[in-house]
Amino acid sequence: MRRLSPRTAQQIVVSIMWMLAAATVGTLVFIIAFILFHGLPHVTWEFLTQSPVSMGRKGGIFPMIVGTAMVSGLAVIIAAPIGVATAVYLTEYTRESRITAVIRFGADCLAGIPSIIFGLFGFVFFTITLGMGLSVLSGALTLALMVLPTIVRTSEEAIRAVPYAYREVSYGLGSTRWQMVTRVVLQSAMPGIFTGIVLSLGRSISETAAVMLTAGSALGLPSSLFDSSRTLALHFYILSREGVSMSNAYATASVLIISILVLNVFAYWLMHKLVRKPR
Amino acid sequence: MDFKIQTQDLNLTYGKFHALKDVQIQIKPQSITAIIGPSGCGKSTLLRCFNRMNELIKGVHITGRIHLDGKDIHSPDVDLTILRRRVGMVFQKPNPFPLSVFDNVTYGLRVHGVRRRSELEEAVESSLRATWLWDDVKDKLWGPALALSAEQQQRLCISRVVAVRPEVLLMDEPCSALDPIATGHIEDLMRSLADRYTIVIVTHNMQQAARVASECAFMLLGELVEFGPTIRIFENPKDKRTEDYVSGHYG
Numbered sequence: 001m002r003r004l005s006p007r008t009a010q011q012i013v014v015s016i017m018w019m020l021a022a023a024t025v026g027t028l029v030f031i032i033a034f035i036l037f038h039g040l041p042h043v044t045w046e047f048l049t050q051s052p053v054s055m056g057r058k059g060g061i062f063p064m065i066v067g068t069a070m071v072s073g074l075a076v077i078i079a080a081p082i083g084v085a086t087a088v089y090l091t092e093y094t095r096e097s098r099i100t101a102v103i104r105f106g107a108d109c110l111a112g113i114p115s116i117i118f119g120l121f122g123f124v125f126f127t128i129t130l131g132m133g134l135s136v137l138s139g140a141l142t143l144a145l146m147v148l149p150t151i152v153r154t155s156e157e158a159i160r161a162v163p164y165a166y167r168e169v170s171y172g173l174g175s176t177r178w179q180m181v182t183r184v185v186l187q188s189a190m191p192g193i194f195t196g197i198v199l200s201l202g203r204s205i206s207e208t209a210a211v212m213l214t215a216g217s218a219l220g221l222p223s224s225l226f227d228s229s230r231t232l233a234l235h236f237y238i239l240s241r242e243g244v245s246m247s248n249a250y251a252t253a254s255v256l257i258i259s260i261l262v263l264n265v266f267a268y269w270l271m272h273k274l275v276r277k278p279r
Numbered sequence: 280m281d282f283k284i285q286t287q288d289l290n291l292t293y294g295k296f297h298a299l300k301d302v303q304i305q306i307k308p309q310s311i312t313a314i315i316g317p318s319g320c321g322k323s324t325l326l327r328c329f330n331r332m333n334e335l336i337k338g339v340h341i342t343g344r345i346h347l348d349g350k351d352i353h354s355p356d357v358d359l360t361i362l363r364r365r366v367g368m369v370f371q372k373p374n375p376f377p378l379s380v381f382d383n384v385t386y387g388l389r390v391h392g393v394r395r396r397s398e399l400e401e402a403v404e405s406s407l408r409a410t411w412l413w414d415d416v417k418d419k420l421w422g423p424a425l426a427l428s429a430e431q432q433q434r435l436c437i438s439r440v441v442a443v444r445p446e447v448l449l450m451d452e453p454c455s456a457l458d459p460i461a462t463g464h465i466e467d468l469m470r471s472l473a474d475r476y477t478i479v480i481v482t483h484n485m486q487q488a489a490r491v492a493s494e495c496a497f498m499l500l501g502e503l504v505e506f507g508p509t510i511r512i513f514e515n516p517k518d519k520r521t522e523d524y525v526s527g528h529y530g
């Protein structure tokens with residue numbers, strides 16, 4: 001058999017890789033298009049601004065939008081400072097030791113645990129033991145625990161990628177460690193840290209199992225952190241699983257997908273602004 | 280004569296490795312002193328002793344004395360941040376922060392608590408003028424420092440140090456990442472700075488040492504072999520090892 005010329009081999013490999021990439025992107029586009037196709041026609045202004053009627057068969061999803069924003073927003077507000085602080089501590093304030101190894105190992109283990117387990121823990125600990133009940137707060141705390149490892153690890157990577165030379169220069173100019181960390185390291189690592197936080201926000205928004213067990217599935221508009229609230233993802237799950245209304249399920253999914261897309265675009269825009277204008 | 284920096288029986292070990300052995304050096308104020316020697320002989324290590332940068336490294340142990348203006352820099356009442364402000368350092372690779380030119384130059388001042396806008400602006404102009412960078416960058420003070428050429432970046436790094444008004448400038452092979460023309464410019468700059476600052480430069484380039492330095496130290500395997508006026512070191516070395524090195528018999 002004649003051997004392929006390097007040129008032909010190259011072309012074959014490139015086309016195979018192109019097809020694989022196209023398949024990945026294609027599947028994604030297909031799923032999104034499918035849901036938007038079935039869902040968007042039902043996404044009306046009323047749908048976005050009204051409360052559900054008869055378990056979601058009619059009416060809108062306004063309380064779920066509010067609930068999702070509260071639960072996920074609060075989760076990230078809690079997890080981000082703790083996660084970033086942990087990463088700073090691990091990278092800048094300790095030398096590698098058994099303790100840092102244990103913390104890192106713990107974070108990796110936590111990251112691999114299925115969300116339902118976090119849900120169960122949140123249910124037992126926040127909801128029952130601490131008496132928070134099925135509430136926005138229980139849900140947010142549970143999600144915060146769930147995304148914490150991601151934030152720690154992504155921040156840590158971002159911080160480690162900051163060249164050692166910057167630290168030397170900063171010390172060389174007489175800065176303290178804290179000044180070095182806040183003005184040089186966090187500044188330079190910001191894009192990476194930010195990406196981790198946005199990823200975590202996305203994960204919190206799309207989580208179902210963990211919020212079902214902790215934030216509950218009440219249909220009403222939550223008026224405080226101690227109210228139960230159903231998130232969009234959970235609402236979608238319940239609507240479709242219980243066959244309440246497939247069109248409303250698709251419409252809810254459309255809203256979910258679009259908000260995650262918008263969130264990502266906004267995040268990247270914001271990040272560019274933060275990085276472009278160094279102060 | 281009063282020396283700017285003076286060491287006595289300076290010894291430094293990295294773990295078990297003895298990197299500086301009984302180093303005695305006296306550095307004159309307002310002059311350029313060069314440290315030469317083959318790779319790994321401890322030039323950078325010695326330089327980093329003068330602003331206590333070696334302390335960032337784990338396992339470093341230092342004995343002996345280092346005096347700055349006659350005062351021991353290791354004495355407990357020395358404020359490390361003030362010491363490093365007085366003894367500034369320029370590194371081998373141009374390494375501006377990924378910030379604007381303005382923010383690079385003012386970094387040190389801000390760290391030391393200067394907030395007044397006018398004061399910062401004044402410092403930026405005078406430091407950039409001191410390094411002859413002002414005309415090149417005065418219109419791009421808010422542009423990214425990393426967009427400058429390598430030579431401009433290195434001059435920016437020198438401005439960044441000059442901005443905090445140090446007394447001593449430590450330069451560790453400041454030209455090794457630059458082409459010969461840029462190197463010439465930096466050397467001119469060093470000479471122009473020498474009437475205000477005490478400069479200690481590490482270099483692999485013996486011609487460079489001969490061109491800029493009035494005093495020269497030759498190191499070998501952690502020892503300060505010979506130290507004296509540059510001309511004498513090059514033309515009339517007392518030690519056989521110095522002679523071999525300056526005549527090119529070592530790497």
Ligand SMILES: Nc1ncnc2c1ncn2[C@@H]1O[C@H](COP(=O)(O)OP(=O)(O)OP(=O)(O)O)[C@@H](O)[C@H]1O
Pocket residue numbers: 293296298316317318319320321322323324325336483
């Ligand atoms: N952090 C460190 N840990 C252990 N040993 C080190 C460390 N830094 C330097 N050394 C060793 O100390 C010796 C002196 O190093 P130094 O960097 O001072 O040499 P140098 O003269 O500046 O060399 P070069 O010309 O290559 O820059 C070398 O043998 C080096 O291997």
Ligand SMILES: [Mg+2]
Pocket residue numbers: 322323324451
């Ligand atoms: Mg060196």
